[in-house]
Amino acid sequence: MIGLRGVEVAAGDFSVGPLDLDVPAGEYAVLLGPSGSGKTLVLEALAGVRRVRAGRLLLDGEDVTQLPAERRKVGLVFQDGLLFPHLTVAQNIAYGLGAAWPGRRRRSPRPEVARLAAETGVADLIDRRPATLSGGERQRVALARALAAGPRVLLLDEPLSAVDADARGSLQDLLRRVSVDEGLTVLHVTHDLGEAFAVGGLFAVLVAGRLQQVGAPHDVLRRPATVEVARFTGARNVFEARPAPGDSRRLALALGGTLRTSDSAPAGMSHAVIRADDITVASLNDLCGGEGDTLLTGRVRRVTHAGATSVVEVDVPPLFQAVVGARELEALGIEPGSTVGLRVPAAAVHVV
Amino acid sequence: MAFVVLPAASMIVGVGAGLLGEALRQDDIRRSLWLTMSAALIATAIAFVVGVPLAYLLARRDFVGKRAIEGIIDLPIVFPHTAAGIALLTVYGREGVMGRLLAPFGISFTETVAGIVLAMLFVSLPFLVDTARETFALVDERYEHVARTLGSSPGGAFLRVTFPQAWRGVLSGAVLMWGRGISEFGAVVILAYNPKVISVLTFERFEGFGLRAAQPPAVLIVIVAFVVFLGVRAVLLPRRGRSGKGPA
Numbered sequence: 380m381i382g383l384r385g386v387e388v389a390a391g392d393f394s395v396g397p398l399d400l401d402v403p404a405g406e407y408a409v410l411l412g413p414s415g416s417g418k419t420l421v422l423e424a425l426a427g428v429r430r431v432r433a434g435r436l437l438l439d440g441e442d443v444t445q446l447p448a449e450r451r452k453v454g455l456v457f458q459d460g461l462l463f464p465h466l467t468v469a470q471n472i473a474y475g476l477g478a479a480w481p482g483r484r485r486r487s488p489r490p491e492v493a494r495l496a497a498e499t500g501v502a503d504l505i506d507r508r509p510a511t512l513s514g515g516e517r518q519r520v521a522l523a524r525a526l527a528a529g530p531r532v533l534l535l536d537e538p539l540s541a542v543d544a545d546a547r548g549s550l551q552d553l554l555r556r557v558s559v560d561e562g563l564t565v566l567h568v569t570h571d572l573g574e575a576f577a578v579g580g581l582f583a584v585l586v587a588g589r590l591q592q593v594g595a596p597h598d599v600l601r602r603p604a605t606v607e608v609a610r611f612t613g614a615r616n617v618f619e620a621r622p623a624p625g626d627s628r629r630l631a632l633a634l635g636g637t638l639r640t641s642d643s644a645p646a647g648m649s650h651a652v653i654r655a656d657d658i659t660v661a662s663l664n665d666l667c668g669g670e671g672d673t674l675l676t677g678r679v680r681r682v683t684h685a686g687a688t689s690v691v692e693v694d695v696p697p698l699f700q701a702v703v704g705a706r707e708l709e710a711l712g713i714e715p716g717s718t719v720g721l722r723v724p725a726a727a728v729h730v731v
Numbered sequence: 732m733a734f735v736v737l738p739a740a741s742m743i744v745g746v747g748a749g750l751l752g753e754a755l756r757q758d759d760i761r762r763s764l765w766l767t768m769s770a771a772l773i774a775t776a777i778a779f780v781v782g783v784p785l786a787y788l789l790a791r792r793d794f795v796g797k798r799a800i801e802g803i804i805d806l807p808i809v810f811p812h813t814a815a816g817i818a819l820l821t822v823y824g825r826e827g828v829m830g831r832l833l834a835p836f837g838i839s840f841t842e843t844v845a846g847i848v849l850a851m852l853f854v855s856l857p858f859l860v861d862t863a864r865e866t867f868a869l870v871d872e873r874y875e876h877v878a879r880t881l882g883s884s885p886g887g888a889f890l891r892v893t894f895p896q897a898w899r900g901v902l903s904g905a906v907l908m909w910g911r912g913i914s915e916f917g918a919v920v921i922l923a924y925n926p927k928v929i930s931v932l933t934f935e936r937f938e939g940f941g942l943r944a945a946q947p948p949a950v951l952i953v954i955v956a957f958v959v960f961l962g963v964r965a966v967l968l969p970r971r972g973r974s975g976k977g978p979a
Contacts, residue, residue: 528880
């Protein structure tokens with residue numbers, strides 16, 4: 380279990396917090412946020428290599444705020460593995476066994492190293508030096524080394540970002556499997572949404588030093604708590620809006636026009652959020668919708684191709700963005716300057 | 732290249748093997764050679780004990796006065812060496828503050844080996860501290876963070892993770908310092924003309940007996956320095972074949 384209670388961490392002029400977070404025991408949590416949001420500072424504070432300015436850090440219910448790093452029993456894996464370059468793979472893994480924590484029985488290194496190497500899939504690399512390993516292999520060894528010390532919590536700082544696409548999938552599987560097999564609580568830091576969805580059971584979104592939302596991945600994606608979370612999770616349509624006078628299920632957009640929403644808009648709301656893949660693009664003749672849908676027409680300003688799908692920008696106004704499949708794009712003859720219809724389901728309009 | 736190699740080569744060739752052998756049989760030259768090397772070694776050892784932790788601190792931590800300390804360490808580099816000797820004499824000489832303070836304990840820095848070591852330490856310390864500091868700065872601090880989470884104390888992380896990655900640079904700095912120490916003349920001659928280090932002996936022979944007499948001790952110290960330099964360079968070269976089975 381990981382607990383943050385009003386934690387504040389600072390590095391120069393930049394500060395993070397106060398943060399409150401609970402990661403239940405055995406949970407695989409992802410601390411998600413754009414670069415520079417302060418994720419690594421939080422991780423370093425938990426690991427005990429950076430002092431907190433205020434607040435308390437809890438690991439398995441124990442207050443570890445004042446405990447030195449070597450007594451916290453946390454495993455730390457950085458994005459580049461940071462294997463000790465002067466040691467072999469086996470010696471790297473054995474490092475945690477040799478420098479056992481006070482009160483912890485020192486285990487015989489060799490069988491334990493072999494077991495961990497096998498578990499992480501590096502058994503045949505045991506005599507190699509880190510410089511000869513690929514990015515994925517380094518991360519596997521780094522994981523084995525962290526596990527060797529028998530941590531109660533695993534802290535992963537962008538562990539997949541230096542790994543090529545082929546190795547990434549198997550490493551994600553390994554991380555998930557290890558966390559389950561070892562019963563470890565994991566806090567995985569990343570700015571990559573896809574990576575977060577691949578591994579995480581709980582999301583904590585950190586933007587500009589503030590914890591914006593904690594929840595299940597789907598909730599964070601579909602129901603962002605703040606505009607920052609909406610933007611970070613890829614919602615392309617974020618519009619300033621207010622409840623329309625006399626109709627709480629209709630939103631008046633600051634840039635003009637209205638949108639229907641399925642839930643009553645709270646008085647304090649400020650923005651409407653619609654994911655681009657929830658908006659349907661249709662020809663004017665085929666534009667129709669069910670009850671509660673908002674039907675709009677506009678001129679296509681730009682089409683950005685991204686492989687199997689394209690992002691179509693439609694000036695209504697405001698400027699909406701919708702994701703359209705390649706086949707649909709061709710069938711509708713969508714190109715800059717053409718006029719198209721948009722269907723925005725009420726359920727897809729989220730207010731923050 | 733020729734600018735450096737020519738004077739050294741000409742000096743060695745000019746002396747000849749016979750004269751060099753004769754020089755080695757002379758007691759005063761042998762004693763001076765031994766004194767010079769050992770005094771420089773003692774100075775380097777003292778600098779290692781004090782300077783390496785200081786270099787590490789400067790590489791890793793930000794604190795008030797850090798820039799001032801860095802500047803003070805580098806100060807001897809820009810000091811004219813005879814001026815450095817005068818400065819040391821005013822503090823550590825018989826009438827100096829430290830000289831008077833240490834005299835009751837039988838420690839004197841004028842005309843003693845301690846004075847030679849002090850002069851060498853003063854002028855050559857920056858070479859070790861600066862090189863070590865730059866080397867430590869090149870070792871990613873996060874290695875230590877990982878080592879700490881694996882159970883190492885801060886000192887253990889330094890000894891087991893950082894120093895093994897930095898030792899080549901530290902050794903390189905130590906050799907630079909030692910080399911600078913054995914060549915020191917200006918500061919040493921002011922603080923301790925006697926016992927004579929090789930540079931003072933060379934100067935004395937040149938003044939008293941001319942170039943031919945001064946060449947043997949000069950050549951000897953150049954050869955010793957050259958051999959040590961080559962030996963350390965061989966140690967510092969990364970060993971080949973340490974990288975296991977080759978790239979994955």
